[in-house]
Amino acid sequence: MDQDAVRALYDEQLRREARPDGPGATVERVGDVVRQTGPAHAWNGVLWSRLEAHTADRAIREQLEHYTALGLGFEWKHYDHDGPADLAARLAAAGLTAEEPETLLVAETGGVGTAARPPEGVELHPVTDPAGVELVARVHAEAFGTDASDLRRRMLDRLAAHPGTTAAVVALAGGRPVSSARLELTPGTAFAGLWGGGTVPGWRGRGVYRALVAHRARIAAEQGYRYLQVDATGMSRPILERLGFVRLATTTPYVHTPGR
Structure with missing residues (x-):
């Protein structure tokens, strides 16, 4: 892989020429900045x-003024x-606060092993309705220890407005949700995004996450996407690198909350 060329393509297609990632959101270029503005529960930044x-x-300063005037918090997604x-x-x-950095990893869809299956007793189920979204939100809250309210609303919005652009999956063990992940498809680009992969404590290290990566890679390949991209945490990066993903950049969220 020519990493410099792929990084330039990523910057062009998913950053400079980005499209709104959900209903009610708009993307605009203002001077030399591209930003998204949407409802309070959407990603703004x-x-x-x-x-x-x-x-x-x-x-x-202009971005601070823009989002503050709307009463919105926002994220400046900084790449190194x-x-x-x-x-x-x-x-x-x-006045923006840096959160934990993540690693932008990319792999060619055809180069990622797609044969991995979930361990015995675990079944993968596609998320196609609000009940499935609720299971994803439960896993997210337990796996990451964060509130999943905004994620729940964003997923419900996209499910209603653009059902073909997100392929979410939840892993069930004995009827209990133990892992979940999303695949976001951006028409007109070469990239399919892996998002939200998380496994609850007690089920980590058993191959569930690897199976979710393989499941989403198969879907992306069937849809004709050349690359998979993911913002990896320190927990998922080693797994993904073993599967053939390579680093393109380090990205750090700088966030601003209204009133601070």
Whole structure:
């Protein structure tokens, strides 16, 4: 894989030319910044920027003013190849808070093993209705220890408006949801996104996550997507690298909450 070429394609298709990721959201380019604005439960933030030292502070201030005027929190999704070199420090100085960095990993769909199956006693079920969404939200809350209310609403929105663009799956063991994940398909691009893969404590290390990756890779291949991309945590990165994923960048969410 030519990692520089794939990184440039990723930046073009999923950042600079990004499309709204759900109903009620809009993506616009304002100067040298591309941002998404939507309802409070949607993802709001900066997807891409092309800034220089003399333009960065003004651009950051303009995004703060934009989202603050709407009463929205937002995320500036910073990649380590974005300019200027001190952009992260400028975001922090403006009052945005850095969360845990993640690694942008990419693999060619045909190069990811798709034969992995879930361990004995575990069945994979597609998520096609609100009851399935509720199972995903339960896994998310237990696996990551975070509130899943916004995720639940976003999934319900997309299920109603664009049912063919998200392929979510939940793993059940004895009827209990123990793992879940999403595959987001972006028409007109080369990339299918792996999101939200999480397994509850007690079921980790048994091959469930690997089976969910294989399941989604099969779907992406059937739909004609060349690449799989994922923002990997430190927990999932080693598994994905063993499956053939390679690093394109480190990405850090810089977040701003209204009133802070």
